[in-house]
Amino acid sequence: MHVTETAEKIKRMEIRGAGRIARAAVEALVSQAGILTARDLPSFRKGMEEAAAELVATRPTAVSLPNAVHLVMAAMEDAGTVTEARERVKERGEAFLRSSAEAVHRIGEIGAHHIRDGDTVLTHCNSEAALACILTAHREGREIEVFATEVRPGNQGLLTLRVLSDAGIPTHYIVDSAVRHYMNGIDRVIVGADAVTVNGAVVNKIGTSQVALAAHEARTTFIVAAETYKFAPRTILGELIEIEERDPAEVLAPAEAARLPGVRVHNPVFDVTPAAYVDLIVTEEGAIPPALAYLIIRDHLGWSLGEFHKTFQIDHRDQV
Numbered sequence: 001m002h003v004t005e006t007a008e009k010i011k012r013m014e015i016r017g018a019g020r021i022a023r024a025a026v027e028a029l030v031s032q033a034g035i036l037t038a039r040d041l042p043s044f045r046k047g048m049e050e051a052a053a054e055l056v057a058t059r060p061t062a063v064s065l066p067n068a069v070h071l072v073m074a075a076m077e078d079a080g081t082v083t084e085a086r087e088r089v090k091e092r093g094e095a096f097l098r099s100s101a102e103a104v105h106r107i108g109e110i111g112a113h114h115i116r117d118g119d120t121v122l123t124h125c126n127s128e129a130a131l132a133c134i135l136t137a138h139r140e141g142r143e144i145e146v147f148a149t150e151v152r153p154g155n156q157g158l159l160t161l162r163v164l165s166d167a168g169i170p171t172h173y174i175v176d177s178a179v180r181h182y183m184n185g186i187d188r189v190i191v192g193a194d195a196v197t198v199n200g201a202v203v204n205k206i207g208t209s210q211v212a213l214a215a216h217e218a219r220t221t222f223i224v225a226a227e228t229y230k231f232a233p234r235t236i237l238g239e240l241i242e243i244e245e246r247d248p249a250e251v252l253a254p255a256e257a258a259r260l261p262g263v264r265v266h267n268p269v270f271d272v273t274p275a276a277y278v279d280l281i282v283t284e285e286g287a288i289p290p291a292l293a294y295l296i297i298r299d300h301l302g303w304s305l306g307e308f309h310k311t312f313q314i315d316h317r318d319q320v
């Protein structure tokens with residue numbers, strides 16, 4: 001699929017979910033590298049950079065998107081010719097697509113160890129990483145039931161219901177505001193992530209932090225399933241993750257809103273769950289406490305504070 005078509009689909013949320021968004025962007029970059037006609041390396045690079053910028057600008061919150069795009073673009077760094085650059089983007093892109101699929105599989109295996117026979121699991125939104133844990137536990141023969149939330153306003157819960165129903169897992173469908181009402185009967189909460197910050201906070205679909213709060217109050221284990229490329233390197237520099245605000249029309253029909261002058265409708269689509277409410281983050285490298293998020297950023301994404309200093313030529317003396 002071409003870059004602009006992919007970008008439009010991501011914006012409209014026809015392609016959604018942090019992992020899927022990253023993979024679609026990488027596929028679009030690989031395809032762009034194949035069709036870009038450029039006489040010399042600088043113009044090839046420029047064409048690729050424009051494509052990368054268009055993809056990254058689609059949705060601001062899922063860090064998987066800039067991380068994956070950066071990884072593929074960096075493959076061109078020491079290419080000497082257009083052919084070489086094209087080849088490297090293709091190789092790196094394909095390697096990312098393979099490793100991303102493997103990561104979900106591995107997270108499923110690791111996360112399933114945390115689901116016991118007889119458990120009732122609650123999930124919020126539609127996360128392939130979180131579902132991988134639930135599906136693997138079910139495939140391994142554990143008798144489980146799942147509570148899935150509706151997920152206002154996008155109703156991603158419906159996508160989750162389809163997956164669970166196809167797998168034959170007994171499932172309960174509840175509105176988002178019913179989470180606390182049921183929490184005492186829940187053994188595990190498992191959700192995905194759009195970003196994990198250096199201090200172990202988790203950014204995920206709006207409402208996740210309320211689910212986490214209810215789980216914390218009920219002493220229910222709260223697990224996050226997240227590939228390492230969802231960890232946010234730039235939070236080392238104190239950068240905050242931007243929370244996407246979408247069209248208010250997704251929350252209240254414009255005709256209704258027009259009858260309510262003075263009412264402002266808000267539609268933030270993600271929120272931040274503090275590390276204190278997160279028991280475990282399951283990555284493809286293993287399950288870690290949120291306090292170890294920096295190690296993932298340093299050891300698996302290759303970004304440390306020193307790296308930032310070099311890359312962005314930050315003077316150490318300016319740092320407190």
Ligand code: RUB
Binds near residue numbers: 016020125192193
């Ligand atoms: C999706 C969402 C998902 C994460 C993780 O939000 O919050 O929980 O992206 O998903 P949206 P995955 O529907 O707005 O994109 O594990 O599939 O990457």
